[in-house]
Amino acid sequence: MKRALLLLATMLATPAAAQTVAITGGTVAIGDGSAPIEGGTVVIANGRIVAAGRGVAVPAGAQVIDAAGKWVSAGVVSALTDLSLVDADGVQESNDAGARNSPFKAAIDVSLAVNPAAVKIANERLFGVTRAIVTPSAESSIFAGQGAIIDLGADPDAVTRPRAFQFVELGEGGGKLAGGSRPAAYALLRDAFAQAQDFRRNPAAFDGRSRDALVTRADAEALLRVLDGQVPLLAHVERAADIRNVLALPREYPKLRLVLVGVTEGWLVAREIAAAKVPVIAAALADLPAQFENLAATESNVGRLRAAGVPVALASTGASGGDHVLRQFAGNLVAIARIPGATGLDWGQAFASITSGPAEAIGMGGEIGSLRAGRRADVVIWDGDPLELSSVPVATWIDGVSQPMRSRQTELRDRYLAPTEGALPKAYERR
Amino acid sequence: MNSIRTRRVLLSAALLALPLSACATAKDKPATTAKKAPPVRYARNPYPSTYHGYPGTPTLVRNVTVFDGEGGRIDGGAVLFADGKVVAVGQTLDAPAGATVIDGQGKYVTPGVVDIHSHLGDYPTPSVQAHSDGNEATAPITADVWAEHSVWPQDPGFGRALANGGVTTLQILPGSANLMGGRSVVLKNVYARTMQAMKFPGAPYGLKMACGENPKRVYGSKNREPSTRMGNVAVDRQTWAKAVAYKRKWDKYEAEGGDAPDRDIGMDTLRGVLSGEIMVQNHCYRADEMAIVLDMAKEFGYHVTAFHHAVEAYKIADLLKSSGTCAAVWADWYGFKMESYDGIGENLAILENAGACAMIHSDDENGIQRLNQEVAKVLSSARHSGIQISDAAAWKWLSLAPAKALGIDAQTGSLKPGKMADVVLWNGNPFSVYTRPEKVWVDGALLYDANDPKRRPVSDFELGQPGSGDVK
Numbered sequence: 001m002k003r004a005l006l007l008l009a010t011m012l013a014t015p016a017a018a019q020t021v022a023i024t025g026g027t028v029a030i031g032d033g034s035a036p037i038e039g040g041t042v043v044i045a046n047g048r049i050v051a052a053g054r055g056v057a058v059p060a061g062a063q064v065i066d067a068a069g070k071w072v073s074a075g076v077v078s079a080l081t082d083l084s085l086v087d088a089d090g091v092q093e094s095n096d097a098g099a100r101n102s103p104f105k106a107a108i109d110v111s112l113a114v115n116p117a118a119v120k121i122a123n124e125r126l127f128g129v130t131r132a133i134v135t136p137s138a139e140s141s142i143f144a145g146q147g148a149i150i151d152l153g154a155d156p157d158a159v160t161r162p163r164a165f166q167f168v169e170l171g172e173g174g175g176k177l178a179g180g181s182r183p184a185a186y187a188l189l190r191d192a193f194a195q196a197q198d199f200r201r202n203p204a205a206f207d208g209r210s211r212d213a214l215v216t217r218a219d220a221e222a223l224l225r226v227l228d229g230q231v232p233l234l235a236h237v238e239r240a241a242d243i244r245n246v247l248a249l250p251r252e253y254p255k256l257r258l259v260l261v262g263v264t265e266g267w268l269v270a271r272e273i274a275a276a277k278v279p280v281i282a283a284a285l286a287d288l289p290a291q292f293e294n295l296a297a298t299e300s301n302v303g304r305l306r307a308a309g310v311p312v313a314l315a316s317t318g319a320s321g322g323d324h325v326l327r328q329f330a331g332n333l334v335a336i337a338r339i340p341g342a343t344g345l346d347w348g349q350a351f352a353s354i355t356s357g358p359a360e361a362i363g364m365g366g367e368i369g370s371l372r373a374g375r376r377a378d379v380v381i382w383d384g385d386p387l388e389l390s391s392v393p394v395a396t397w398i399d400g401v402s403q404p405m406r407s408r409q410t411e412l413r414d415r416y417l418a419p420t421e422g423a424l425p426k427a428y429e430r431r
Numbered sequence: 432m433n434s435i436r437t438r439r440v441l442l443s444a445a446l447l448a449l450p451l452s453a454c455a456t457a458k459d460k461p462a463t464t465a466k467k468a469p470p471v472r473y474a475r476n477p478y479p480s481t482y483h484g485y486p487g488t489p490t491l492v493r494n495v496t497v498f499d500g501e502g503g504r505i506d507g508g509a510v511l512f513a514d515g516k517v518v519a520v521g522q523t524l525d526a527p528a529g530a531t532v533i534d535g536q537g538k539y540v541t542p543g544v545v546d547i548h549s550h551l552g553d554y555p556t557p558s559v560q561a562h563s564d565g566n567e568a569t570a571p572i573t574a575d576v577w578a579e580h581s582v583w584p585q586d587p588g589f590g591r592a593l594a595n596g597g598v599t600t601l602q603i604l605p606g607s608a609n610l611m612g613g614r615s616v617v618l619k620n621v622y623a624r625t626m627q628a629m630k631f632p633g634a635p636y637g638l639k640m641a642c643g644e645n646p647k648r649v650y651g652s653k654n655r656e657p658s659t660r661m662g663n664v665a666v667d668r669q670t671w672a673k674a675v676a677y678k679r680k681w682d683k684y685e686a687e688g689g690d691a692p693d694r695d696i697g698m699d700t701l702r703g704v705l706s707g708e709i710m711v712q713n714h715c716y717r718a719d720e721m722a723i724v725l726d727m728a729k730e731f732g733y734h735v736t737a738f739h740h741a742v743e744a745y746k747i748a749d750l751l752k753s754s755g756t757c758a759a760v761w762a763d764w765y766g767f768k769m770e771s772y773d774g775i776g777e778n779l780a781i782l783e784n785a786g787a788c789a790m791i792h793s794d795d796e797n798g799i800q801r802l803n804q805e806v807a808k809v810l811s812s813a814r815h816s817g818i819q820i821s822d823a824a825a826w827k828w829l830s831l832a833p834a835k836a837l838g839i840d841a842q843t844g845s846l847k848p849g850k851m852a853d854v855v856l857w858n859g860n861p862f863s864v865y866t867r868p869e870k871v872w873v874d875g876a877l878l879y880d881a882n883d884p885k886r887r888p889v890s891d892f893e894l895g896q897p898g899s900g901d902v903k
Contacts, residue, residue, distance in 0.1 A: 336902075338867070390807065
């Protein structure tokens with residue numbers, strides 16, 4: 001019923017999610033690392049992918065969409081973004097990414113701040129982003145809180161999975177947040193984990209509510225989910241030595257499900273990361289010694305990690321051009337594969353780094369991030385290669401629901417394509 | 432654009448002028464009395480460029496697609512340069528004896544990229560507090576500071592901009608905390624031991640100004656003027672009024688002699704703006720604020736060369752065109768602060784379509800490595816909105832338009848015979864995401880070669896660090 005209302009509201013002449021849709025004749029990019037498939041078919045029904053590839057039969061009664069000359073791909077998954085938490089980053093009133101003055105740290109649950117109507121959601125959807133790994137920012141502790149997985153659909157039901165992971169700062173930034181040094185960050189981490197275990201052993205005896213409690217009861221509960229491996233722990237580190245320290249944590253906390261974030265010096269310890277089977281969400285093209293923890297930064301980092309067997313996804317953090325810059329990042333990783341001495345990715349790997357890669361890193365590869373059978377039907381038809389700068393989406397489905405192709409940005413564009421005013425002020429010009 | 436050219440000519444005249452040359456204008460004035468001491472001009476160029484081009488061999492790149500930077504395109508064409516200068520561009524060219532000949536099948540040649548808005552050197556990496564040298568955020572008017580006195584020539588970012596971005600010239604600006612942030616400096620993107628040895632010979636200075644949220648936030652939070660947009664304009668106007676008086680005094684003195692007025696280093700810069708020697712590079716996001724600044728410039732008799740960032744320039748493309756003021760913009764940045772909320776990817780395309788002067792800029796140590804791709808995104812937005820702009824025309828946004836807005840278009844910015852041989856050979860169409868620079872020449876010297884690790888700069892800071900000399 002909700003979907004039916006939505007369809008009326010957006011005046012789409014498309015079928016409900018339940019209807020079977022077959023997109024035929026396009027170049028299909030599944031998003032699982034495989035090469036694009038020319039002349040493929042993608043079938044979606046009941047909000048899920050039924051099949052994608054070459055030789056896929058069109059089911060009887062399906063709505064057939066001809067995508068000849070176009071590309072059909074999995075939607076982009078934006079990893080480590082404040083999308084939906086923020087209207088404009090610098091406008092503090094609009095910004096729910098961090099909570100500098102809160103007594104709560106690990107307990108913070110960003111899913112409660114997700115605003116499905118944020119204008120950036122439609123803006124970014126129009127460039128092919130269909131899901132996001134929404135991440136709190138650490139402002140009062142090394143623990144930023146619990147992130148959420150959302151979809152970018154034009155409906156009020158945005159949260160795919162709340163409290164999907166915990167985020168912790170353990171590099172230079174972690175040191176600062178902990179009071180001034182990396183060892184202080186580790187002392188804080190170990191003490192917080194110890195207190196969470198105290199809380200489990202004897203909740204009644206646990207302080208957690210006094211003014212000077214270091215860990216609140218809510219924080220302890222959130223940390224137990226990390227210690228029990230119920231949710232992954234995303235740890236932000238850049239320096240090789242910091243990466244090694246994080247990789248050592250499971251010796252003390254064996255159920256930790258680690259994901260490394262940032263990791264500009266990862267290539268120096270690529271084999272150790274691969275051996276630990278820890279996925280990485282990396283800053284794609286960070287090639288400058290931005291701080292003393294990034295001295296070995298190179299654009300070849302992601303390629304070298306991948307070549308060593310590390311599963312790598314790309315982060316969209318800090319992209320002032322919007323989350324859709326991810327596909328430009330991925331395209332550049334293909335470009336550098338042609339530079340002597342550099343290591344990049346092949347096309348399939350590059351596209352996976354912004355689709356199934358981030359989904360798998362947070363343990364949701366079975367649900368989102370590719371066109372493999374059974375995944376949620378987040379499908380984009382592009383007028384060309386999705387990694388190429390000249391291409392844009394021409395149609396998008398999220399959870400099998402066809403999405404509107406308008407945004408606040410297209411409204412502004414259309415109002416000002418001819419900047420001079422007409423018979424009435426610009427304020428009267430709208431669709 | 433005429434006003435920009437005029438200003439460049441004026442500057443050249445000023446640079447050539449010797450201390451006593453002011454008597455050339457004295458004939459229009461009443462005869463000076465014998466009692467007055469002759470005027471003494473203060474130095475206009477006390478930190479002169481010591482840049483020199485490095486040796487190169489005469490080079491013919493042929494069988495390539497050429498974007499000449501002025502809107503021209505030659506498929507299967509050729510570019511010849513020697514002795515640091517472009518010699519010829521054409522369909523087929525003969526190689527002089529001893530020339531290096533490069534077959535560019537499938538590749539593209541363009542002028543080097545010119546970035547009009549960079550903080551490399553004054554906000555270098557690593558971005559530690561000790562390197563925060565771009566904003567003299569201690570007073571809203573600091574026209575007295577010069578960015579060149581902050582530039583650290585060992586910034587690793589220069590090398591990345593060269594190797595990944597094909598950037599051969601860049602303007603280093605003070606930041607935008609202040610209404611008048613100080614003078615900019617134009618650099619050749621060639622590592623040197625000193626700032627002076629990177630300085631673009633003969634380039635005019637710029638004055639960095641800023642409107643909007645930054646100055647009012649920075650000073651409002653210190654509980655002092657300006658704390659509002661109206662405060663921004665008030666402080667600007669008060670300062671311009673003083674500058675007009677300062678200029679009057681000094682013009683009179685330099686014409687007639689007598690007792691020299693007191694020097695004020697900041698006022699020297701504003702006088703330079705009012706006399707057309709120094710170009711105004713004005714950080715401004717919102718359309719309505721740009722319109723106010725244009726009126727303020729008229730009120731005090733100066734010209735705004737370019738609005739930088741100009742996220743809403745598309746709303747007043749006609750006004751910018753009629754004012755002869757350029758917009759230097761990002762491709763698609765938006766939504767990171769209130770005044771960037773209305774950013775759209777078609778900004779540059781709408782400006783071009785309206786006939787306004789426009790260009791791309793980076794303001795970012797990462798973005799400067801991919802300005803060609805930023806233009807490619809603009810082209811995509813344009814074409815999907817029904818605005819047709821050719822690839823060759825779009826290259827103007829990357830070289831000639833910024834060169835003009837820096838007053839150096841007679842020397843660089845396009846592949847015209849006699850100009851500096853600032854040239855990039857790309858390994859494919861530079862508007863494809865899959866393309867990177869293969870070779871970059873600055874003044875005819877090969878300073879980056881993807882195939883030769885010895886032609887890859889390593890700044891002092893990175894020498895001996897993890898990954899030193901690696902591809903970056």
